[in-house]
Amino acid sequence: MNPGNHEPPALVDTHAHLDAPRLRDDLPAVLERARTAGVRQIVAIGTTAEDSEAVTKIARDYAGVFAAVGIHPNDVFEATPEDWQRVLALLEEPNVVALGETGLDRYWDRTPFSQQQEWFERHLELGRESGLPLVIHCRDSQQDLIAQLTRFKGPVHGVLHSFTGSWEDAQAFLDLGLHLSFAGMVTFTNRTLDSLREVAARVPLDRLLVETDSPYLSPHPHRGATNEPARVTFTAERLAQLHTLSLAEFSQITTSNAQRVFKLPADQTL
Structure with a gap:
């Protein structure tokens, strides 16, 4: 699955929902394809208490997989106090490296926005207490998120995942101390996404x-198909081109970044 004629890179897929049925039901093969493509480590993301427990078990069972635990903003409407206690209990697991997926979402209306903000604050406080980075979701709510992070008076450690905002948004998140992660949309052939590629090209490499x-978000030329960690190579190659780097150079930089942000041990690989 590695694009072009490059040697396999050494990449970290920093956001994969390995507990989703489309991946979980074929997980050994999914992870083997990732390893063959050059993916060395994966951060598996929880969105509910149940999902968080599932990805933590996957991280326990498979070398090179690590877990983020938390409640997604679109799922907090159904979350209970007991669910939060289940998330807290998972912090004792050695391969839990982040909190999330948390954040804000105005695109869907499953959860009242004030409740999303309350739970996001809860994750922020837990991040401060635990020292774990946050994996932050932001959909149609960039200004709300920037405002809440600013009120929190950080520092905020973590990543704005699958970034799709403007350069002004990017600057604000960078000023707040966050890293920015890009997914398959930077590879899509739509000219309307040229502005996203321009933003990605301006993000500092570190x-x-x-x-x-x-x-989700399978990159070109697999758009519309089920995505999997092996295909992070297509997105990495496009981002490398935007930064006028070789895939090997880009992989070395972003892998170092991921291992620093999530404190991933370099010797634990797929």
Whole structure:
């Protein structure tokens, strides 16, 4: 699955929903394809208490997989106090490296926005207490998110995942101390996404990460198909081109970034 004629890179997929049925039901093969493509480590993302427990078990069972635990803004409407306690209990697991997916979302209306803000604050406080980075979701709510992070008076450690905002948004998040991660949309052939590629090209290399958000957002030329961690190579190659780097150079930089942000041990690989 590695694009072009390059040697396999050494990449970290910083955002994959490995517990999703489309991946979980074929997980050994999914991880083997990732390893063959050059993916060395994966951060598996929880969105509910149940999902968080599932990705933590995957991280326990498979070398090179690490877990983020938390409640997604679109799922907090159904979350209970017991669910939060389940998330807190998972912090004792050695391969839990982040909190999330948390954040804000105005695109869907499943959860009242004030409740999303309350739970995002809860994750922020937990991040401060635990020292764990946050994996932050932001959809149609950039200004709300910037305002809440600014009120929090940081520092805020973590990543704005699958970034799709403007350069002004990017600057604000960078000023707040966050890293920015890009997914398959930077590879799509739509001219309307040229502005996103322009933003990606301007992000400082030491604050840049790459992800799949699998099983979603499969990159070109696999757009519309089920995404998986092996395909992070396509997104990485496009981002490398935008920064006028070789894939090997880009992989070395972003892997170092990911291992620093999530404190991933370099010797634990797929």
